[in-house]
Amino acid sequence: MINSDRRLVEQQMKIALIGAGRVATNLAKAFVARDMPIVEVWSRTRASAEALVGQLHELSPQGQCTCKAVWGRVEDVCTDADLYIIAVKDDALATVAQALHPGRESALIVHTAGSMSMSVITDTGHERSGVFYPMQTFSKEREVDFSCVHFFVEAVAPADETLLSEMAFSLTQNEDFVHHSTAALRRRLHLAAVFACNFLNHCCTLSAEILKEDGLDFSVMLPLVDETVAKLHQLPPREAQTGPAIRHDDKVTGLQQAMLAHHPELQKIYTLLTNSIQRYD
């Protein structure tokens, strides 16, 4: 990547952020921390737009960040930004893109969703469309370390795809974490991510439910969870498996199944996952 390109990304391109949720919040903070100019943040409600803009101003005490809050109608967002990043709920994406297109025909408009096609933007008639998908779990409570986030980018125009790749690189500083991706691949990545993140987390929720009945807090399981995940950095998950299911210890799996008799839903999950583990033996 040559320096002039990076300067373009980092200093000159005016970015408007459409959304003030988890993804938008984490992206906006990362952009401001790297002196990339966010000119506006839009949210449906005044409170959330102003809350995020307040956080961004705090991040730049010398006042470099002149970002404004906009709320209500998407049409009221400035028309002179170079890049519009739509980070709203999947089912609001089409409507927001539709409202954004008129008057901003020459700008690049992208969304950040894993399972949505780029066509949600091109369908509005917009030419310079793209996708900028950071594959990570975002929460308002934690600041995501973008140096560990894989980005999957896509754009109609090759030049725009380069620009999005450079922007991703500005955030991760790691070329191995910047990927081109079609909608089909991104959808499959998102599906795999649901298993590795949401379902993984839910196994912990169910574990916490079991412990709750004995008045125990889930924190007692954290060393076990940490070690399980540490192992995944050394071994493929299939080889890392331990426990009664993979040992085909029918006595213990039978006992554990019986212990869940009063929780038919948990019991069903237990049986299904136990059988599935044994199928990958």
Next chain:
Amino acid sequence: MINSDRRLVEQQMKIALIGAGRVATNLAKAFVARDMPIVEVWSRTRASAEALVGQLHELSPQGQCTCKAVWGRVEDVCTDADLYIIAVKDDALATVAQALHPGRESALIVHTAGSMSMSVITDTGHERSGVFYPMQTFSKEREVDFSCVHFFVEAVAPADETLLSEMAFSLTQNEDFVHHSTAALRRRLHLAAVFACNFLNHCCTLSAEILKEDGLDFSVMLPLVDETVAKLHQLPPREAQTGPAIRHDDKVTGLQQAMLAHHPELQKIYTLLTNSIQRYD
């Protein structure tokens, strides 16, 4: 804990380890690293008994560890140890305990299994019985850091329970990680651990299966897994949940379900876990 007690545990008590698998290997190494005298390691096969003993001797280059390898009949294990720790497969436990009892009536005999009752030892007629359960996932490839392992101990005699607690404390150096536990509680902990460890790991196996179809390695998911688990150190798992299921994003969950049409087993797991996440909303 008074010093004289700890000296008793750390220097004088002769320990025989029955088993040379994952739990036995990790425990034995930790004992030797703390100068606790392992006098014998027994395994069914000569190769595995000698392999573990070889590792232990390597850990004590000044020859403090005089541990011997024994194999074949459990009856051939020395009769003069103070503590016998049985770390074998659950379904071999009863037979091993039965063979061990005669001639070792005055010793403390314990097992390390989460889901087995202490009665598997008391049923042999042995008086000084106990359980020493380290709640962790053990592999031969990784050395477990015992300072992060919760121990659940139980014994017929209160003095033996104290002794096992002290032994656990010697390994963890953290009183918050040493717990008394009945068989019933231990069984429930083990069940909760299956969800938080084995099922969690299996979600990653399934994620890896999905990625494999696109020629992608599971390592692409590791930053996501790490962040998901880092979040669990801050929030209860139920509150930490993200993704299409908890957002009730039926369009995406419907799409992802359809994507698994050629994997009926994965599809079943997807549906069950998605519904379960929504039930805990």
